[in-house]
Amino acid sequence: MNTVTLTINGQQVTANEGTTVLEAARSLGIDIPTLCAYDELEPAGVCRLCMVEIKQGKKTRLVTSCVYPVENGLEVQTETDRVNQNRRMLLELLLPVAPSGPINALAKRYGVEKSRFELDGPKEAPTNCSLCGLCVRYCEQVKGEFVVGFTGRGVNRKVALVAGKGDECAFCRQCYSICNSGRFVEMAEVFPDQP
Ligand code: FES
Structure with a gap:
């Protein structure tokens, strides 16, 4: 090589x-x-x-x-300053959505104490999901399954279970340990198999 x-x-x-x-x-x-x-x-x-x-x-x-x-x-x-300035901006965007776990640790590492961004509306709770897609790709590439996927677009984008396949997920759960949220993935939402 x-x-x-x-x-x-x-x-x-x-x-x-x-x-x-x-x-x-x-x-x-x-x-x-x-x-x-x-x-x-x-x-x-x-x-x-x-x-x-x-x-x-x-x-x-x-x-x-x-x-x-x-x-x-x-x-x-x-x-560099330019790199870290961009990282701080990304972390500011992620913090309101996923304020705990590794994202919080990274924010501290880069000196981000507070985000200038807020979730829409007082009723919107943090999902603790950064939409990194690790669970989706792990399910597909390592397990050869398609149980976990994305649903929705833009601000409505979420990780969810494919309808009718939740049972397989309950027995596997291997993606939970690589989740960036710092807690188990919550995938209560179900979306249809068909796009
Ligand atoms: S884009 Fe490289 S680790 Fe996420």
Whole structure:
């Protein structure tokens, strides 16, 4: 297999072609925050918290490290002001929805004490779901099942059980332990099998 050499936070690393910047960073022990990455799953690039700044020639830009492939000569910085400013904004958006667990811990890590955003209306309760989709992808890619899915669009988007398949979920529950909400996934909603 061909390899490429790049630098991450000033440290040189050699990685197999086709691996991601996130994987290369982790091989150096560099901690990049993630919500939707999980070793057993194909990366999906949903949460954007893993963004890093890369330099190619004179240009710098932000990329999503869990889906961005390593390149020869790439210079990567994982904690620049620009990166962390974007992470803080993402965490501010997530905090009202999922104020506990890992999201709260990440908010503290990046100095987000309070969100400028609020849920719509006083009756709307936090769902504690970041919509990272780990449970949906785990069910499909690891279990080979399609019991958990998304329903709704925009602000109404939710994770739910596919109608008639809840029994399988009750016996499995393996996705619960990878849920980012910090508590068991609550999937009381049922949506029809047909779109
Ligand atoms: S971990 Fe990369 S986008 Fe979520």
